[in-house]
Amino acid sequence: MQNKCTWLDTLKRGFMSGLKITWELSKIMVPVYFIVTILKHTPIINWISEGFAPLMGYLGLPGEAAIVLVMGNLVNLYAAIGAIASLNLTLKEISILAIMLSFCHSLLVETALAKKIGLSAINVIAVRVGLAVVSGIAFNLFL
Template sequence: MENQSVKTKTKSNGITIKTLKNGIKSGLNTTWTLAKIIVTVYFIITFVKYTPLLDWIAIKCAPLMKIFGLPGEAAIALVLGNVINLYAAIGAIASLSLTAKQSTIIAVMLSFSHSLFMESAVAKKTGISVVLVLLIRFSLAIISGILLNLIL
């Protein structure tokens, strides 16, 4: 511990041109790392969006919506939010007429679990297992949906 703090102190010489250079370099490196993921996933999702796959998933999920106190059509908003992003989900939610309670439930569920392809790919890059990430997000969304439907 002590050793480490000595090391950081000797390393630091205040701000020099090297500070700026290092910053730009690691900024570009990080952007490149993220860009590779984002472009790949973005292309896949844009193509999936134009297939009937998402509608099909939504139809299959519709009966499940009852446990969250949501109408069956809310499934499409959940699917869009999880596969594409929150803005896509908002578009679908706007076309439903939800009560304040239902809006809050779907908002909490989506805020725990959304943009799964994009965000899991980014999280994986840090070295974490995607299965773990998905497990956490799905469980949080499902449990909080059921819970809020009971207590609100």
């Protein structure tokens, strides 16, 4: 009986922690989704798209994907996900963004953590941006 209870506790805790992640994600993702969807119906999206197209082209991404990278690095992965979901991107483009964001996201918060351990901020950011760019180019070439 005791055993059964702990099992239920484990399941409940796992469920709640999954729910909590979903909730935390929703709080950030929904506003970003709304903002990007509204942007999509204004000329601003074209300015962003055209402005970033040359740079993003190296990564095999459309210009508007810059929104995803900016959101992911200044806010967090959940904001990036909101932008990915609202833009019309192909699976390959999402995969490229996914590997780039895996290496490099939430720079403000996570760099602060790395600094606590004693690494310099510039060091950590350079490594992460470098890994993101190289992996993005590689995914674009090989996928």
